Structures are given as structure tokens and as C-alpha cells.
Amino acid sequence: MASQIISSRFLLLALPVLACVFPCSCHARVTDENGARIRGMFVFGSSLVDNGNNNFLKNSIAKADFLPYGIDFPSGPSGRFTNGKNVIDLLCDQLKLPLVPAFSDPSTQGRKIIHGVNYASGASGILDDTGSRAGNAISLNQQLRNFEEVTLPDLEAQMGFRRRELLPKFLFVVGTGGNDYSFNYFLRQSTANASLEVFTANLTKILSGRLQDHVLQFLLQKLYRLGGRKFVLMAVNPIGCSPMVMASRPGRHGCIQVLNKAGHLFNAHLKSLVDVSKHHLPGSNFVFVNSYRIIRKIIRNPVPRGFKDTTSSCCEVMALNRGGNGVLCKKEGKACEDRNSHVFFDGLHPTEAVNIQIATKAYNSNLTSEVYPINVEQLSMF
Numbered sequence: 001m002a003s004q005i006i007s008s009r010f011l012l013l014a015l016p017v018l019a020c021v022f023p024c025s026c027h028a029r030v031t032d033e034n035g036a037r038i039r040g041m042f043v044f045g046s047s048l049v050d051n052g053n054n055n056f057l058k059n060s061i062a063k064a065d066f067l068p069y070g071i072d073f074p075s076g077p078s079g080r081f082t083n084g085k086n087v088i089d090l091l092c093d094q095l096k097l098p099l100v101p102a103f104s105d106p107s108t109q110g111r112k113i114i115h116g117v118n119y120a121s122g123a124s125g126i127l128d129d130t131g132s133r134a135g136n137a138i139s140l141n142q143q144l145r146n147f148e149e150v151t152l153p154d155l156e157a158q159m160g161f162r163r164r165e166l167l168p169k170f171l172f173v174v175g176t177g178g179n180d181y182s183f184n185y186f187l188r189q190s191t192a193n194a195s196l197e198v199f200t201a202n203l204t205k206i207l208s209g210r211l212q213d214h215v216l217q218f219l220l221q222k223l224y225r226l227g228g229r230k231f232v233l234m235a236v237n238p239i240g241c242s243p244m245v246m247a248s249r250p251g252r253h254g255c256i257q258v259l260n261k262a263g264h265l266f267n268a269h270l271k272s273l274v275d276v277s278k279h280h281l282p283g284s285n286f287v288f289v290n291s292y293r294i295i296r297k298i299i300r301n302p303v304p305r306g307f308k309d310t311t312s313s314c315c316e317v318m319a320l321n322r323g324g325n326g327v328l329c330k331k332e333g334k335a336c337e338d339r340n341s342h343v344f345f346d347g348l349h350p351t352e353a354v355n356i357q358i359a360t361k362a363y364n365s366n367l368t369s370e371v372y373p374i375n376v377e378q379l380s381m382f
Helices: 087-094 140-159 163-169 178-185 196-209 219-226 243-247 257-280 291-300 352-364 376-380
Strands: 040-045 170-175 230-234 285-289 309-313 342-344
Touching: 040 087, 040 140, 087 170, 087 352, 087 376, 140 163, 140 219, 163 170, 163 219, 170 219, 170 376, 178 257, 196 257, 230 257, 230 376, 243 309, 257 285, 257 291, 285 352, 285 376, 291 342, 291 352, 342 352, 352 376
Parallel strands: 040 170, 170 230, 230 285, 309 342
Antiparallel strands: none
């Protein structure tokens, strides 16, 4: 088991981090010059893209179904870990797609799934046991099984087409990895003494293994074999700059670089995975969205980008010394009025204003330092 080789000398956090990673889907109304059609989107990941799956989980503390979460969302609190829309919702807006339903909602079946489905779960990670400390998170492997065993047969029945005809017209978004560092590397102590580089290599082997091992149902190869051809891989955010992490080091100024180094290493591997995947999966196309770099640029030079506060949470967070986890907003607690000027809404997750920046650049940026090798708009044209 991968956890046997994981060790940590950095006890920076005391309770689980509800990191980001993402499943969601949308029905595309975008048509290219040749009439090609993006039917929708399927999303896999963690709390950065969870649009309500954890609402339906028992014994999970990783929930955002209460105010002030959703204070700027049209229908109020929905399970999204931000004040308004998350990056997947906004990417759907860029593609002119309707928002997609959460898999765990019992009503997500029949005609409701033809636009795609969101499988993401707050606190989950690449490793199956990453979300265990937050209680009952849906692992990445289980998210894949939910797609293959439940959604896919229903989708074929609803659309009247086989999966290999349907799935090339959908986008598959994967956003995960940050929680694996927060939970497994920096929180756990072990007799093993794995270096950060070794642990990063093991995490990315799990991802790249999905290109090689059908028996283990590894993600990318499995989705490809099922018919997926268009993939969006989201970077790990700069977790060392989050208010939760900063609060764990009182008196220290600036981001915690050892955590950011972890994210940077992982993202470098993830970017290289794009080129490897193109070689091993003929006919596939990938986009790597470097949200890490986009957020770091905001933090380093906020004012020209419309931001003022880059270090504190917009909402009132339940602190570690008050029975909280340093991440989630206090239920029915206060939130700042000028939410568009804050980078972080709670102890970990970005505000809608930051999500807008990420989604916009993912869709149309021409900088390979932000999107690689193409952007999502170009991907939708294939």
C-alpha cells in the first residue's frame, strides 16, 4: 500500500484538509465550424469541484451545504466550497453549458444525466484512504466506478447510442492530488522516510498507471477505453499559501514553501503526463490547466487583478483551538462584504472571483505557462 512508504516531518496541519479535485458535467451547446458538438462534461476530483456530492454522505465533515457558502450562488448553499460558482460551473458558462447534477443526488438519473454528471467529493484524493480522516469521502476509484457502472449504462439507454459513439463528444475533467499531500505526506508519521520527491513520484505513478493497467481500472486509460478522448487535468493549487496553513505557523510571514514545493513537483509531473498520454492513447487530446501559477500570480501582484486580501479567509472560519478544522466556514457565520477582493473564501478554497480567473484562462489563454499545450476552447473543437 502506498501509505506504507509515506512519512512526514512536517506536522503543519492538525485536521483534514478539504482539498480540491473535481467531477462534473455539462451539456454543450457549442458548435465548431464543422458542426461538431460537445455534448457535456464529466468531472472527477475533490472539494474544489464538488458541487454537492458530499451533501448526501453520512458521517462526513467535508460539507458546504450551509451559509455563508453559496451566499452568491443563485440558489444559495448547494455544497460548493465557495461563495458562488466553482471553477467547473464557470467553465461550463464559458462553453455555454448548463450546470450539471451531482451524482449522489438521488434525482440524478434518466434525462438529467444527458448533460454529464459531477462525481467529485470534498476531502478525496488519488489514494483511496486520503479522505478517511474527514469521514466518508468518495475516493477517486469509487468515482470512476460510479461513472462506469451506474451513469454509463443509463446514458446509453437515454441517448440511444453506444458509449464509444457518445463519449468522444464529452469533456472529462480531473482535479485531484492536493489532499494526498495534506493528509498522507504532511500529516502522517511513519517508520518509512520517504522524501518529497519519492512521494510525488508514487502519486504520479498512480495516475500514469491508469495508462497501463486495465485490471486496476486506472483512471485515464479506463476512461479512454470507455470512449473518452478529451481530457482536462487541473493542477494542484498553492496549498502553502492558504489561510489554514498560514494559521498553523503563527508569526511567520509569506507562504509555506515546503508545501508549495510539493504542489509544484506534482504539477510538473502532471504536465509531463499530458505528453506521455498523447503517445499512449492515440486520438486523445489533453489540456493541463496550471491553476497553481494563476493563483500565485494573483497573490504576488493582486491589485492590478482586482484583489486586495491574499492571506485571510473571507468567511469566519472555525479555528483549530475552537473545535474546528481551520478549513470550513462557521455555520451561519459572518462573511466579508467585498468578496470579490479576497483570494480565499474559507481556510482553503478560492472565492468565486479567483475561480473566474482560472476558468477564463483555462478556456482562452494562449500562454503555455497557464494552459498546455492548448486551451479548453481549442480542445472543444477537436
